[in-house]
Amino acid sequence: MTIEKHTKTKIKICGLRRREDILAVNEAKPDYCGFIIEFPRSFRSITADKARELVRELSPKIRAVGVFVNAPMELVRDLLNDGTLALAQLHGQEDESYIRELKKTVEKPVIKAFSVKTKEDIEKAILSPADYILLDQGGGGTGKTFDWTLIPEIRREFFLAGGLGTENLRQAIREIRPYAVDLSSSVETDKWKDPEKIRQVVDIVKKSV
Template identity: 65%
Template sequence: MTKIKICGLKRPEDIRAVNEAQPDFAGFVIEVLKSRRNVSVEQVRELAKGLSEQIQAVGVFVNAPLDLVAGLLNDGTLALAQLHGSEDEAYIRQLRQMIDKPLLQAFSIRTEADIERALQSSADYLLLDQGGGGTGQCFDWSLVPELARPFFLAGGLGASNLSEAISQVKPWAVDLSSSLETDGVKDPIKIQAAVKMVRTLEIGF
């Protein structure tokens, strides 16, 4: 069964929308000032409190201080941390000594070599993206071989290609953000439709 993550939540209205739709994961871009979806530590703590118990909160970090990531995992605000910068294996090793929660590492995929690089990661989950984050563009899915380990597929996924992406790439989870926005904010109708589409595919129509 393919899981679904709705990323880039930043308003109480977004929390209400995902609680209604019930995706598996809700993503928050934390202390990434260049992102228009950025939220502060205080904001994510407040927003995550409102999530339905069935939805796991994921913190998206870009080269963040270890204490910041570990603090939000250890205090129960987040269930997973997504490393979306240039974090290396030394960073992951240090972080693992501070936490007991899963790690998700993102990789920009442009060539087969990028896939090989991703597979060297010791993170619990991989996230395969087109690079750049939140641009709404897909990468060449044919680069992704059949993988034995769980991975998230991201980049340019929306209503028009979600079914094709799941059937072709067979990800453990899909990650959507920009395609679920209208005028720059999350659209409850689009969120509901995306989650429903993934759940429908799970039962083979």
């Protein structure tokens, strides 16, 4: 399994759920796109079969990420091993044993999301056996940031999520230097992905130094 070296901040657009979303990201060309799979509490959730259908139309240059919340390991494993997903993102209470067990049976990277409220939360995240960590204010696409001053100089690759948009993306990249930024609600209009907003944020990230 290859973990990419951090040279320039990458971008992930999360919460895709219809063909129009795929066409929008194929045009904008983010590095990653995310699908929330089998989590009915989220209005962005889709079924595993819908994810397979959408990924078939996704540009091969964009890596598909499945977002799971306390999902059965077989579901995660099947979608990674059948070629639907390039990465799995775990957003629930999956513990270290779950992550280690999953990594034994898949050859693709695993991202573990952590809700950040204190420095201790970040210290815990840094110790995760996942390939990447994701730092968020609590998840769920609420559009809120957390206190970025809590983030120390982290020597491992991490995704930054929570409240990122056109007004603060440049600052986040310049000050925090995450491996990748992760956006969802800020690229929506009336809870649907907005192609123009997606283009704007991808353009900002690609032009950031």
